[in-house]
Amino acid sequence: MSVELLSARLHLRPLGLQDGQALRGDPAVLGGMHKLPRMLDGWVADLLAGESGELTWAVGPRGNRSLNGCLGMLNASLDDDEAELSCWIAPAYRRQGYATEALARIIDYLFEDEKLERLRGSCYRRNRAAARVLEKCGMQRQGQMQEQEGSKSQQDLLLYSLSRADWQARRLGLE
Numbered sequence: 697m698s699v700e701l702l703s704a705r706l707h708l709r710p711l712g713l714q715d716g717q718a719l720r721g722d723p724a725v726l727g728g729m730h731k732l733p734r735m736l737d738g739w740v741a742d743l744l745a746g747e748s749g750e751l752t753w754a755v756g757p758r759g760n761r762s763l764n765g766c767l768g769m770l771n772a773s774l775d776d777d778e779a780e781l782s783c784w785i786a787p788a789y790r791r792q793g794y795a796t797e798a799l800a801r802i803i804d805y806l807f808e809d810e811k812l813e814r815l816r817g818s819c820y821r822r823n824r825a826a827a828r829v830l831e832k833c834g835m836q837r838q839g840q841m842q843e844q845e846g847s848k849s850q851q852d853l854l855l856y857s858l859s860r861a862d863w864q865a866r867r868l869g870l871e
Contacts, residue, residue, distance in 0.1 A: 711752035778814035
């Protein structure tokens with residue numbers, strides 16, 4: 697499955713090997729996200745092994761193949777009824793609504809086409825912008841968790857989720 701998606705301003709395409717390698721070496725990616733560095737390692741390994749990386753998307757403006765960010769699923773299988781999403785936008789493209797637009801488009805795709813029942817997301821407590829993106833996309837805060845002692849960051853994580861029923865009600869204006 698090689699799914700390309702379009703939103704009003706963005707082109708979301710499967711992450712390619714060059715994209716993954718570029719992101720993997722970017723210190724802004726490695727330091728700013730809770731799960732993205734581990735996700736990138738998995739994506740790049742899959743791409744090197746000749747697998748498609750189909751559940752990862754490069755985010756860029758419509759009309760070109762530039763890489764302004766990426767979005768993907770932590771559990772790279774649609775066999776479960778739920779998935780955890782992570783999104784990263786390059787610093788030069790932040791505060792322009794790209795993360796919200798990209799995440800909203802992926803949420804619609806996963807509920808409409810893949811028929812998932814629940815989506816999850818998380819972010820560091822200090823990352824207010826990421827929390828706001830999750831909330832604007834309809835995700836509701838479910839709680840928080842402190843990372844295990846011994847982890848490099850030892851920061852609180854905010855936990856979010858969105859059910860298919862809540863997504864449908866939101867789309868119908870019944871929330």
